[in-house]
Amino acid sequence: MLIVRPSRLSDLAQVERMASASGAAVHTLPAHRDKLFEKISASVHSFDAEVDVYGEESYFFVLENTATGVLHGTSAVVAYTGFSEPFYVYRNDIIVHASRALKVHNRIHVLTLSHDLTGDSQLCSFYVDPELAKTHYPRLLSRARLLFAAQHPERFADNMMSFLPGVSDATGRAPFWEGVGRKFFGIDYVQAEYFTGVKEKTFIAELMPHYPIYVPLLSDEAQQAMGQVHPGSRVPFNILLEEGFEADNYIEIFDGGPVIRAKRENLKTIQQxxxxxxxxxxxxxxxxxxxxxxxxxxxxxxxxxxxxxxxxxxxxxxxxxxxxxxxxxxxxxxxxxx
Missing domain, CATH: 2.40.40.20 (Barwin-like endoglucanases)
Known part of the structure; x- marks a missing residue:
């Protein structure tokens, strides 16, 4: 029998195994023992806490086979995105360039570094063992956290969001990162995602450009990657779309992956x-x-x-x-x- 339950500290070794299997792009599940210990510890405290108004709590779930004790997946919800450290996304904006003398009026697509999603509840850290990918269990693992939110709404924000890994190849090369991030960080995409998972986020503010990025100046490859989900994340992406999440006006700042968002009250699991x-x-x-x-x-x-x-x-x-x-x-x- 497979159940979803809150993670406990005794799960650490198995969670570490799944984090290693999930790949470096899922930086909300870093293959770093100390960070995973902190993640589980924070979750244990959050589940035990009396909460009237949501804040720094985070809830980390695992999918367990009760007959064997083997864990087959993880998922999580962060109650308040950006509570203790900045949360950045790129917002899709339009800037108008016009010249009456030349009779030119251009609407230019730009990306603006934004904190707009600070305060949303974030669905994250989703992983399921590949052998279960085509069963009902990924839906159980993803939607169980929404059953929890439906029962305990005071613990979560009115808006919920999630971002999915963007396009990258088997070597870890991400076209959007090559077109934007590498020019300012000077490191590989995999290194940047790893640092995001295990270090303070201040390095993003220190190195990311704070002025709008003109999309037409990016390579065709980088532009085509914007808003595209990694093939390996199609399962969780489709589950959330079915739930009622929609691609909003934002993309992830490193790989350009889609950021999806919804009103909590509009999600199917919450409503039905x-x-x-x-x-x-x-x-x-x-x-x-x-x-x-x-x-x-x-x-x-x-x-x-x-x-x-x-x-x-x-x-x-x-x-x-x-x-x-x-x-x-x-x-x-x-x-x-x-």
Missing amino acids: SKVIPTRRGRQMAGEVWYLVSNTAIHRFRAMLLQLPAQLPDVLTLASQVADALELDDDDEIRIVPM
């Missing part, structure tokens, strides 16, 4: 999930896949269940399912159809 009471007994067979979670915080658990299309007012769950969800008698669950 509901809370119903449960009891233990003989579970009804069904033909519809549902995402199901308990309503707890630090004991949060989520899983997939096949249930009838028409749900009863009180859902009867098998004892092994109720145990996996850590439900007591008559506890409620939050449920949403796949």
